[in-house]
Amino acid sequence: MADDLQHDLLIVGGGGAGLRAVIAAAEAYPDLDIAMLSKVYPMRSHTVSAEGGAAAVIKENDSLDDHIYDTISGADWLADQDAVEAFVNEAPGEMIQLEHWGCPWSREEDGSVAVRPFGGMRIRRTWYAADKTGFHMLHALFQTSLKYTQVTRYDEWFATRLLVEDGRCQGVAAIELRTGVMRVVKAKAVILCTGGGGRVFPFTTNAAIKTGDGMAMAYRAGVALKDMEFVQYHPTGLPGTGILITEAARGEGGILLNTEGRRYLQDYNLGEPLDVTDPSHPQLRSMELGPRDRLSQAFMREQEAGRVFEGEYGTYTHLDVRHLGERLIDERIPFVRELAKDYAGIDPVHEPIPVRPVVHYMMGGIDTDISGATSLPGLYAAGECACVSINGANRLGSNSLTELLVFGRRAGHAAAVWAKEHPDFDSASIEAQGAEEQARIAAAYLRPREGGERIAAIRRELNAAMESGTGVYRDQAGLEAATEAIAGLRERGANLALDDHSHSFNTELTAALELESLLDVGEAVAHSALARTESRGSHQRSDHPERDDERFLRHSLAYRTDGAPRIEYSDVTITKWPPAARTYGS
Amino acid sequence: MTSEATATRTVTLEVFRYHPERDDAPSFQSYEVPYREEWVVLDALNWLKDEVDGTLSYRWSCRMGVCGSCGMMVNGRPRLTCNAFLREFMPGPIRVEPLRGFPVERDMVTVLDDFMGKLTDVKPWMIREQEQPVEEGEYRQTPSQLADFKQFSMCINCMLCYAACPVYEHEDEFIGPAALALAQRYNLDSRDQGNAQRQELIWSDEGIWDCTFVGECSAVCPKHVDPAGAIQQAKVEATNSFFLSFLPFTPPGMGR
Ligand SMILES: Cc1cc2nc3c(=O)[nH]c(=O)nc-3n(C[C@H](O)[C@H](O)[C@H](O)COP(=O)(O)OP(=O)(O)OC[C@H]3O[C@@H](n4cnc5c(N)ncnc54)[C@H](O)[C@@H]3O)c2cc1C
Ligand code: SF4
Ligand code: FES
Numbered sequence: 001m002a003d004d005l006q007h008d009l010l011i012v013g014g015g016g017a018g019l020r021a022v023i024a025a026a027e028a029y030p031d032l033d034i035a036m037l038s039k040v041y042p043m044r045s046h047t048v049s050a051e052g053g054a055a056a057v058i059k060e061n062d063s064l065d066d067h068i069y070d071t072i073s074g075a076d077w078l079a080d081q082d083a084v085e086a087f088v089n090e091a092p093g094e095m096i097q098l099e100h101w102g103c104p105w106s107r108e109e110d111g112s113v114a115v116r117p118f119g120g121m122r123i124r125r126t127w128y129a130a131d132k133t134g135f136h137m138l139h140a141l142f143q144t145s146l147k148y149t150q151v152t153r154y155d156e157w158f159a160t161r162l163l164v165e166d167g168r169c170q171g172v173a174a175i176e177l178r179t180g181v182m183r184v185v186k187a188k189a190v191i192l193c194t195g196g197g198g199r200v201f202p203f204t205t206n207a208a209i210k211t212g213d214g215m216a217m218a219y220r221a222g223v224a225l226k227d228m229e230f231v232q233y234h235p236t237g238l239p240g241t242g243i244l245i246t247e248a249a250r251g252e253g254g255i256l257l258n259t260e261g262r263r264y265l266q267d268y269n270l271g272e273p274l275d276v277t278d279p280s281h282p283q284l285r286s287m288e289l290g291p292r293d294r295l296s297q298a299f300m301r302e303q304e305a306g307r308v309f310e311g312e313y314g315t316y317t318h319l320d321v322r323h324l325g326e327r328l329i330d331e332r333i334p335f336v337r338e339l340a341k342d343y344a345g346i347d348p349v350h351e352p353i354p355v356r357p358v359v360h361y362m363m364g365g366i367d368t369d370i371s372g373a374t375s376l377p378g379l380y381a382a383g384e385c386a387c388v389s390i391n392g393a394n395r396l397g398s399n400s401l402t403e404l405l406v407f408g409r410r411a412g413h414a415a416a417v418w419a420k421e422h423p424d425f426d427s428a429s430i431e432a433q434g435a436e437e438q439a440r441i442a443a444a445y446l447r448p449r450e451g452g453e454r455i456a457a458i459r460r461e462l463n464a465a466m467e468s469g470t471g472v473y474r475d476q477a478g479l480e481a482a483t484e485a486i487a488g489l490r491e492r493g494a495n496l497a498l499d500d501h502s503h504s505f506n507t508e509l510t511a512a513l514e515l516e517s518l519l520d521v522g523e524a525v526a527h528s529a530l531a532r533t534e535s536r537g538s539h540q541r542s543d544h545p546e547r548d549d550e551r552f553l554r555h556s557l558a559y560r561t562d563g564a565p566r567i568e569y570s571d572v573t574i575t576k577w578p579p580a581a582r583t584y585g586s
Numbered sequence: 587m588t589s590e591a592t593a594t595r596t597v598t599l600e601v602f603r604y605h606p607e608r609d610d611a612p613s614f615q616s617y618e619v620p621y622r623e624e625w626v627v628l629d630a631l632n633w634l635k636d637e638v639d640g641t642l643s644y645r646w647s648c649r650m651g652v653c654g655s656c657g658m659m660v661n662g663r664p665r666l667t668c669n670a671f672l673r674e675f676m677p678g679p680i681r682v683e684p685l686r687g688f689p690v691e692r693d694m695v696t697v698l699d700d701f702m703g704k705l706t707d708v709k710p711w712m713i714r715e716q717e718q719p720v721e722e723g724e725y726r727q728t729p730s731q732l733a734d735f736k737q738f739s740m741c742i743n744c745m746l747c748y749a750a751c752p753v754y755e756h757e758d759e760f761i762g763p764a765a766l767a768l769a770q771r772y773n774l775d776s777r778d779q780g781n782a783q784r785q786e787l788i789w790s791d792e793g794i795w796d797c798t799f800v801g802e803c804s805a806v807c808p809k810h811v812d813p814a815g816a817i818q819q820a821k822v823e824a825t826n827s828f829f830l831s832f833l834p835f836t837p838p839g840m841g842r
Binding site: 040041043044045046048049093096097099100101102104105106107108109110111112113132135136139143144146147155178207208209240241243244338339342343454455456498499500502503504505506507508511 | 605606607608624635636637639640641643644645646647648649650651652653654655669691692693695698702705706709710711712717718720721723724725726727728729731732735736739740741742743768772775777778
């Protein structure tokens with residue numbers, strides 16, 4: 001290990017959350033030495049592919065309480081209400097700040113920002129930049145971050161382990177991909193902003209890099225993963241590729257149809273359909289603008305009833321936007337048209353889009369408090385990798401992008417303060433841990449091995465186990481099978497044989513390390529789901545179909561052990577909104 | 587199914603290989619990959635990496651044409667490989683190489699340091715004499731003011747335009763199409779006041795005047811950013827401003 005890399009504050013991850021944390025710390029404490037480390041160049045982070053928009057109360061007809069209520073009920077009451085209040089209260093300021101940093105929000109004629117309806121929200125409050133919202137937010141944040149010269153960037157460095165000494169996180173071990181050298185980056189505080197882990201499933205909107213590395217690093221360091229059983233299926237992905245067709249398509253008026261041409265959501269307690277020519281269509285918190293969990297569940301029921309289309313890449317229903325007309329489609333959802341043409345071979349101006357539920361988002365993640373702090377002193381987390389929790393059992397679309405800003409900033413501030421108060425390092429021991437990690441990786445992956453397993457084979461089996469055991473509907477037998485399969489794959493995963501034993505930009509090695517993360521994340525998801533014998537939000541147990549507030553109005557906490565994870569529970573914070581039935585469609 | 591029964595159409599991929607720890611010079615390696623109607627070149631590379639040769643190195647992530655990481659030369663043209671369908675190139679062979687004009691790190695992985703530096707140099711952030719406090723709300727910007735720069739804000743930093751640019755190939759100093767388009771993106775934004783700060787670099791020899799208006803950058807851009815148009819516009823502005831500087835006063839209607 002060569003020269004000494006040492007900073008006050010290290011942010012791992014350069015997506016929306018990481019960049020917001022960097023800027024927050026740099027603005028608040030200009031003398032702070034800040035570093036940001038990311039396995040891809042920041043502007044490649046997956047925030048780039050978010051399409052539909054970001055929610056924040058801005059219009060006269062809206063109120064903070066309404067956004068809070070929508071979020072809590074959308075979460076099936078599993079969100080912490082103090083966190084949701086902070087989130088909703090701070091959201092408008094964050095969004096305006098991003099506007100001041102140049103984000104090209106779509107506008108009304110009078111020059112104010114425009115908002116669109118989104119699922120589960122009873123008032124229009126989703127800001128958007130056409131249908132490339134995440135792309136514009138990420139580039140605006142990244143480009144803004146370039147002006148802070150006190151920030152050192154480690155682009156294309158892959159973090160593999162948190163370095164903990166004296167019960168305090170003091171940095172990470174990371175591979176500099178260009179050289180393949182393992183480096184120790186010391187820091188007085190570390191913020192994980194490493195995104196979600198949707199790649200644990202075979203059919204997902206998530207990019208290749210979304211492998212839950214940060215979740216796994218925290219889990220291995222003894223921090224709990226919270227509410228991991230809650231996995232969001234987005235109702236409208238393209239069959240085959242899993243490419244997302246944004247909810248904005250329905251926000252603008254798109255409808256879902258089964259093989260009989262029926263707007264089948266009306267049969268699942270989601271309200272009565274209005275004609276598409278009715279000026280009140282689409283109705284908020286109703287039908288196509290219901291929450292994602294309920295829409296994906298409705299699809300599965302339609303499938304059981306045989307009212308879905310059969311295609312080469314699985315079953316699907318139709319998302320029809322034709323009645324919007326070419327002009328509106330091109331103005332509001334041009335990317336939808338581009339994606340449908342390129343990847344489904346159809347033009348939505350003339351044909352309905354084939355769609356099916358697809359794994360999209362993890363509500364669960366690293367257990368943090370409302371300022372991003374974890375149970376490990378010096379370690380913070382924000383963004384999709386964290387669970388604060390504002391999303392509970394089901395995230396509302398367009399709350400996540402805003403969450404990156406609000407909690408990215410909060411974590412940036414809190415970690416900066418911690419770093420200032422804890423100036424010392426235990427250098428020698430941290431370096432030794434780095435050397436140990438280097439030796440571990442070299443022994444596991446960089447030596448030729450006879451008869452070992454291929455990465456892709458283990459990953460495929462893991463994906464299959466997750467899909468069959470932890471899909472939209474779950475039951476005990478399926479979940480037990482999944483946990484057993486994962487335990488077996490863990491053992492086999494210890495015997496991988498790589499083709500590539502070299503150093504420079506070894507992407508087969510990173511794939512092996514990502515597989516380690518996926519196995520940890522998959523294990524936490526399956527075990528947490530097995531333990532929760534109720535149905536709530538996105539977690540539906542066909543053997544326990546009712547919500548059980550008595551026993552399970554609680555967060556699950558999965559702790560890593562040598563065997564199966566230990567599952568504990570913690571209370572949900574309720575401030576003003578007592579648990580109630582979740583109703584959609586007036 | 588027996589292997590005979592599954593043996594379907596294949597296509598040959600001729601892939602650029604270079605490993606800095608092993609090779610003195612690059613070479614090409616041929617692989618047979620299954621042909622599937624819906625596969626893009628990236629799918630074929632991923633299949634090779636998973637099943638045949640784990641040493642193959644390239645970047646990718648989103649597989650939906652927006653992260654900008656999967657650019658390569660495909661049969662001599664810069665393309666996003668997640669958006670280049672095998673069917674466009676049948677019957678093959680399909681030649682896959684790293685983007686032209688960049689140093690190669692390994693296989694299709696190029697070194698991007700130069701662009702990352704230039705991106706920072708053009709100051710791609712809001713510059714204002716006075717920040718409006720957040721409490722006072724958003725800056726107003728009408729849809730038509732947004733339209734003035736929107737196109738130039740669509741750049742995904744994929745580097746295809748650099749790979750297509752004959753000037754950049756020979757002149758490392760040239761700021762290049764995407765970074766210049768991004769400078770113009772901020773200059774044209776009604777909220778920004780940083781034009782003067784960006785001018786020195788953009789109007790310098792490494793800036794817009796290096797461009798010989800070949801226009802290939804705009805032809806290959808997968809996001810229709812039209813960097814050539816941005817450069818052309820900036821040249822007109824620079825020229826106008828040069829002449830104006832000799833006039834004793836700014837004619838009415840010509841100030842910004
Ligand atoms: C297709 C799609 C569309 C979406 N649309 C919307 C929407 O319209 N509205 C909304 O609110 N939400 C949307 N979401 C969700 C939202 O985009 C994500 O939850 C959010 O962008 C995650 O941001 P992040 O900053 O937490 O992580 P990411 O943007 O995923 O960034 C993670 C960062 O961590 C780094 N990293 C990860 N592992 C390592 C490691 N081992 N070492 C070093 N660095 C590492 C990566 O390089 C990257 O920089 C969408 C999601 C998808 C998939
Ligand atoms: S201008 Fe176009 S081709 Fe060039 S980097 Fe940007 S998106 Fe890519
Ligand atoms: S993989 Fe993201 S642009 Fe091709």
